[in-house]
Amino acid sequence: MPSISCPSQVESSPIDLIVVGCGFAGLACAIESRRKGHNVILLEKRTSVESLGDVISFAPNTGRLFEKWGLGEQLMEVNTQHPHMTLHNCYGEIINVQPLPQSLYGCNSYNGRRGEIHQILLKYAKKIGADIRFSQDVTGYWEDGERNKAGVVVDGQRIEADVVVAADGARSRARKLALGCEDDAKPSGYAVYRAWFNSKEQGIDKDPLTDFFYKEGGDFHGWIGKDVHMLAMSFKSGDEFCWVLTHRDDNDIEESWSFPGKISDVLSCVEGWDPRCRAIIEKAPSCVDWKLVYRDPSPTWISSGGRVVVIGDAAHPFLPTSIQGASQGVEDGVALATVLKRAGKKNVPLGLQVFEHIRYDRVRRAQQQGISTRDKLHKSPDARAEDEEVSLPFPEWLLNFDAERNANDLYEVVKAYILTEGYKRPSELIIPCCRSV
Ligand SMILES: Cc1cc2nc3c(=O)[nH]c(=O)nc-3n(C[C@H](O)[C@H](O)[C@H](O)COP(=O)(O)OP(=O)(O)OC[C@H]3O[C@@H](n4cnc5c(N)ncnc54)[C@H](O)[C@@H]3O)c2cc1C
Known part of the structure; x- marks a missing residue:
């Protein structure tokens, strides 16, 4: 110095x-x-x-x-x-409904x-x-x-x-x-599958397993299991939809760190889970697999x-x-x-x-x-x-x-x-x- x-x-x-x-x-x-x-x-x-x-x-x-x-x-x-996030365990049982205040400590999120x-x-x-x-x-x-x-x-x-x-x-x-x-940068041991798409075009509003997202006009749910969690949300009067699924990943990040993910791989992360998770994931036309890097x-x-x-x-x-x-x-x-x-x-x-x-x-x-x-x-x-x-x-x-x-x-x-x-x-x-x- x-x-x-x-x-x-x-x-x-x-x-x-x-x-x-x-x-x-x-x-x-x-x-x-x-x-x-x-x-x-x-x-x-x-x-x-x-x-x-x-x-x-x-x-x-x-x-x-x-x-x-x-x-x-x-x-x-x-x-x-x-207004809130509903958290389920991977079997679909609700474990918390957490209010998400728009404003906290005098300021907006x-x-x-x-x-x-x-x-x-x-x-x-x-x-x-x-x-x-x-x-x-x-x-x-x-x-x-x-x-x-x-x-x-x-x-x-x-x-x-x-x-x-x-x-x-x-x-x-x-x-x-x-x-x-x-x-x-080294792998954190985790990666995130991410997807954003149009709800109506992909039929979120028509499937009885997913239509609650559309009816609510904007809803936010999470599912959690061992080493995996998934968040799914609808926006803009329910017209747009996004999910992210964080999963274990020990691959080499130098090869590629953001590349098209396979929906079939995402589905394998939620095998045996609440069937709504599968229904949500399947609606995405595509997704990316985003490696989470870490540094000491x-x-x-x-x-x-x-x-x-x-x-x-x-x-x-x-x-x-x-x-x-x-x-x-x-x-x-x-x-x-x-x-x-x-x-x-x-x-x-x-x-x-x-x-x-x-x-x-x-x-x-x-x-x-x-x-x-x-x-x-x-x-x-x-x-x-x-x-x-x-x-x-x-x-x-x-x-x-x-x-x-x-x-x-x-x-x-x-x-x-x-x-x-x-x-x-x-x-x-x-x-x-x-x-x-
Ligand atoms: C799935 C996911 C969800 C997240 N959600 C949230 C959230 O809800 N809230 C939150 O606060 N954070 C969130 N984060 C974290 C957040 O996205 C990052 O921490 C943040 O975007 C980092 O910003 P940055 O400006 O430091 O870096 P970056 O956004 O990575 O920007 C770096 C920029 O530098 C440019 N650049 C790189 N090298 C060069 C070069 N040699 N010459 C010129 N330009 C260069 C790049 O092109 C890039 O535009 C999330 C991250 C992920 C992966």
């Missing part, structure tokens, strides 16, 4: 950021950075972003940030919140089609001046300590900025290229030169059962932009160190919650105590949280700690005020 100098005068000139990756983390960082007056170039290797994709949920901790951006109304138009929500954020980022460039595959990262610059390589060309934010997802190249991490917690998110930082899944991949992966990426983006604003152009490396400390323990705890929820869901009905409650967790520490305010509140004290005690990675030392409680 470079030694940090800290002028007492906060620099007000805008910071130049290069953000790599137009997922939710990269977009959130671009948006909040523009709102705070920084200049942003966002580079995305895909040619465009799809407007479709299956379901994603943003809890109130992210809803609060979306609402600060003035996007609440637009997001509500595509919102597909269900926003749920819906991944692509529709993404498009709303993308449009807003462009509107407020983020320079978003598609078909830009970043192949290298560099830093120049003498000139206080960092940058990336695209098509053999170097682009420079004050800071590079790598939000390049769970299969991040930046971790290796910029951080020197040798940890390849990275000891640091910052490069040795101090000007490249990884955020979102690139720093901390999440299991879907946390229902927080994208949300934590959005929080990262907002917290980073906030801290950089406080640090100023001349203190970017210090800003990144403060950012890493502020976020590390909270994210680690949210990751662990995904694992414990999965383990809770994946017990066989026979192994479950009769009074054992099975539900999705909505803990206050996680959801009643404002990432911007938290970053502002902690900035000075964390900065002072680092300047007095010296920088230590949060994997070695959690600064007391950064402990997630």
